[in-house]
Amino acid sequence: QTVVTQEPSLTVSPGGTVTLTCAxxxxxxxxxxxxxxxxxxxxxxxxxxxxxxxxxxxWTPARFSGSLLGGKAALTLSGVQPEDExxxxxxxxxGGASWVFGGGTKLTVL
Amino acid sequence: EVQLVESGGVVVQPxxxxxxxxxxxxxxxxxYAMHWVRQxxxxxxxxxxxxxxxxxxxxxxxxxxxxxxxSRDNSKNSLYLQMNSLRAExxxxxxxxxxxxxxxxxxxxxxxxxxxLVTVSS
Numbered sequence: 001q002t003v004v005t006q007e008p009s010l011t012v013s014p015g016g017t018v019t020l021t022c023a024x025x026x027x028x029x030x031x032x033x034x035x036x037x038x039x040x041x042x043x044x045x046x047x048x049x050x051x052x053x054x055x056x057x058x059w060t061p062a063r064f065s066g067s068l069l070g071g072k073a074a075l076t077l078s079g080v081q082p083e084d085e086x087x088x089x090x091x092x093x094x095g096g097a098s099w100v101f102g103g104g105t106k107l108t109v110l
Numbered sequence: 111e112v113q114l115v116e117s118g119g120v121v122v123q124p125x126x127x128x129x130x131x132x133x134x135x136x137x138x139x140x141x142y143a144m145h146w147v148r149q150x151x152x153x154x155x156x157x158x159x160x161x162x163x164x165x166x167x168x169x170x171x172x173x174x175x176x177x178x179x180x181s182r183d184n185s186k187n188s189l190y191l192q193m194n195s196l197r198a199e200x201x202x203x204x205x206x207x208x209x210x211x212x213x214x215x216x217x218x219x220x221x222x223x224x225x226x227l228v229t230v231s232s
Contacts, residue, residue, distance in 0.1 A: 001172075036218050038155070045222040046147075046155065051210060057220060089155050097169035097216055099145075099157040 002026060004092055006102040011110050012080045020105045021072040022090030028071035029092065035073035036091040037066055039084075040104075046089065050075060077107075085109040112136040112221045114206050119226030126196050130226055132189040132206030140164070140184035143209035143217050146191050148202035149225070158204070159191065162215045174200075196230045203227050 003025040012018040022035060029035060037050040048057050050066035053073065063079045073090055090102040118130040132144070146158040159180040160169045168180050179192040189206050203225040209217035 034216075034218060038219075040155075045205060045224050047222070048218075048220050051218040051220070091155075091157070091219070093216065093218075097160050097167070098171070099160070101147075101155040101157060104154045 002094055002100050004090060004100045004102040006088075006090060006105045008103070009106040009108065011108045012077070014080060014082055014109055016080050017076065017078045018080060018107065019069070020075045020077075020088055020090075020107070021069065022074070022092065022102050023072045024092055026094070029068060029073045031068065033073070033092040033094070035066065035068075037064075037073075037075045038089045038091065040087045040089065041085075049088075080109055082109050112208060114208060114221060114223030116204060116206050116223045116226035119204065119228045121229045121231060122196055123232050124197060124230055126230070127192070127194045128196065128228060130191040130193065130204055130206075130228070132223060134187045134189065134206075134208070137208065138212075139182075139187040141212040143215055144180075144182065144189045145207040145209065145219055146180060146189075147205045147207055147219075147222075148200075148228075149205070150199075150202045156202070160209075160215070161189070163209075163213055167215050193228070196228075198230050201228060201230045 005023045038046040040046040054066040113135045115133045161180045177195045181190045205225045206223045207219040208221040210220045211217045
């Protein structure tokens, strides 16, 4: 069974920079996994932030960026705002139209 | 404005069946693949199923394969999830989600609905 692993929790200070990562049990994450990132705040539906590794949606704030880093997909937040406190999920594509979410990272802004 | 509104979530007994619906508006529905994603209470997201823009191709997570059936009616701008042989572990908030790219089966997610809650309990 394929497992996608994210940091369970991270803490960042307002104005700081933080990087969340997304690893695959099958090996290095490449662009062929089309990494996606989503933000979910309590009581709300997820919101798409990044698709295909680094592409932003029209509503994605400029401080969010996606990349590949050391065999993982990565989401970097630069100049973190208090409203960025949320759960963040990555999503990887494994072929045959099979998608697997990571377990999520709870980001605390403190 | 893209809108996705799920409905049909209720309390159902183990072994029972249920059909979820998702009403779509604000985009050309029959151009886009659609996903179902679920989230058990207090837990993470799980991808459930995908259907191509024309309904000709369907895909499922192993956890629901053989029990759930995804379908769509493009004349009604509606997506469905037929859920049979329900188990306690199917208890979750079920979201429908829109594919990003038109006329592609392998497409990521941009818009999400607000979800409908399915509870499997005796």
